[in-house]
Amino acid sequence: MAAAATKYLTGYMDASLVVCTQYLICLVTLLPWVSRTGLKGLATEFPKAHLIRGVAGWACFYTFYVAIGKIPLVDASLLRNTAPICVPFFTFFLFGNRIGLQGAIGILVGFAGVLFILKPEGQNISMWHGVGFLSGVTLAISMIYTRELAASEPSNRILFYYFLISLVLSTPLALANYTPIPIKAVPALLFVGVSIFITMKLYNHAYTHAPANAIAPLTYFGVVFAGLLGWIFWDHTPDSKSLMGMALVICGGIVAILAKQAEASQK
Template sequence: MANSSNDKPLLGMAFAFATTIVGASASAATKYISSEVPLGSIVLIQFVVGLLVLSPWMYRQGLSGLASEHWQRHIIRGLAGFAGFCFFYLALQHIPLVDSSLLRHSAPLFVALVAYLWVGAKVPKSRWLPMIIGFLGIALILRPSSTVNVWHLAGLGSGLSLAISMVGTRLLSHDESSSKILFYYHIIALILSLPLALYTWQGIPAWAWPYLLYNSLSIFVAMWLYTKAYSYAKASVVSPIGYFSVVNAGILGWLIWDHLPDAIAFIGIAVVICAGLITVWQSAREEKQNAKLKARN
C-alpha cells in the first residue's frame, strides 16, 4: 500500500514545479540530437536507462513485491505515457521547442474530461479559472508561430496523452508506491518501443551520447518527481503547474536556438505564470481551511 498522505497540495505542486525545470532541459537535449538520432532509439534508450536506475529497487522487492492488482490502470498509463513521448519527440523535430512544450502542456485542458470519462470525477469550479487563464496564455505564446501543421497536431496529441497519464498516475498513487508505478510504466514502454527502435535503428554519433544519456536520466528524474507530485495532490491541482514548462522551454529555446518570443508571447508567458500562482494561492487557502476543520474536530 502506498503512502496514504494524498492531500498535500503544496508539496505536490513543489514536486510538479521541479518536474518542469528538469523536463525542459531534457526536451532541449532531445531536440538538439533529434536530427541525428532516430526517435525509436531515443525512446528505447530512455526506458532502458530508467530500468537500470530502478534495478536496485527491483532486486530488493523480489517477484512478490512487484505484484500488482491494478494492471489495467498500469497498462493504460503506460500506453498513454509512451504515446505522449512519441508525439512530443515528433513535434520537437519539426517545430520550435516552446511550441512543442506548450502543446504538450495543454494537458490540463484535457484532465477534467479524462477524469470524468475514466472515473466520473468532477473538477471543483475554482480550478477552472487558472486552467482557462493558462489556456489564454498558451494561445498568446502560440500565436507568433508559423502556420499550424501536422506537427502541431502531434504536439497536441502529446498533451492529450499526458492528461491520460496524469489521471492514471493519480489513481494508481492511492494503492501503489511511486517506484512500482515507474517500474510498470518503464516495462510497458520498453516493450512498446523495442519494435520501433529496431525498425529505425542506425548508428548513434559519439557526440550525441552525452545528450542522449542526459535526456534519459533527466526524464527518469522528471517522471519520479511527476509521480510524487500526483501522489500528494489531485490532477486538477498539479496539472496547471505544468504551464511553467512552457516558460522554461521558451528561455532555453532563446538561449540555444535564438528563438526569441515577441512582446505578445512575453505577455503570454506572464499570463501562464499568473495561472500557476493562482493555483498555488487557491491550494494554500484550501489547505489552511482543511487544517482548521481537522483541528476543530
C-alpha cells in the same frame, strides 16, 4: 533541459531511438530495486491501470519528441502543456470529479497564454503541431492514472511497469528507424535518460500528495524555460505575443494552485 537535449539529439537520430534509449536507461536504473524486492515487489492488483498509464506515458513522450524535432521547442512544450486543460474533462467523465470556479478560471487563463504563444490565427501552424497536441492529451491520461495508482501502489512499482511497458512499445519503432549513434550524442542520451528517471520519481511523489488537477497547472512553468532555451540555442526569439502568453501561463498556474489550496482548507 531534457527537452532541449532531445531537440539536439533529433538532429542525429529518429525520435523513436531517443525514446527507446530513455526507457532502457530508466529501467536499468530501477533494476537494483527489483533485485532487492523480487517478484513479491512486482505483484499488483491493478494491471489495467498500469497498462493504461504505461501506454499513455509512452505516447506522450513519443509524440512530444517527434514534435520537438519538427517545430520550435516552445511550441512543442506549450502543446504538451495543454494537459491541464484535458485533466478536468477526463477526471469528470472517468471519475465524476468536479473543479471549482476559481480553479477553472486559472486553467482557462493558462490556456489563453498557450493560445497567445501559438498564434492560432493559422500562421506557422503545421500538422506537427497536431502531433504535439496529442502529447498533451496523453499526458493528461498519464497524470490521472498515476494519481490513481499512487493511492495504493508503491512508487517504484508504478515506475517499473511504466518503464517496462514503454520500452516494449518503443523497441519495434527504434529498430525500424535505427541509425548508428554518434559518440558525441551519447552524453546527451545519458542525460535525457537519467533526468527523465529523476523527473518520474518526483512526479510520482507529487501525485501521492496532491490531485492531478492541482499538479497539472504547474507544468505550465516548463513552457517559460523552453522558450528561453529555444531562444538561447536555436535563436527562436519570443515576440510580444509570446511574452504575454508566458505571463498568462504563470498567472493561470498560480491561480489554479491557490484555488486547490483554498478548497483543501475548507474541508
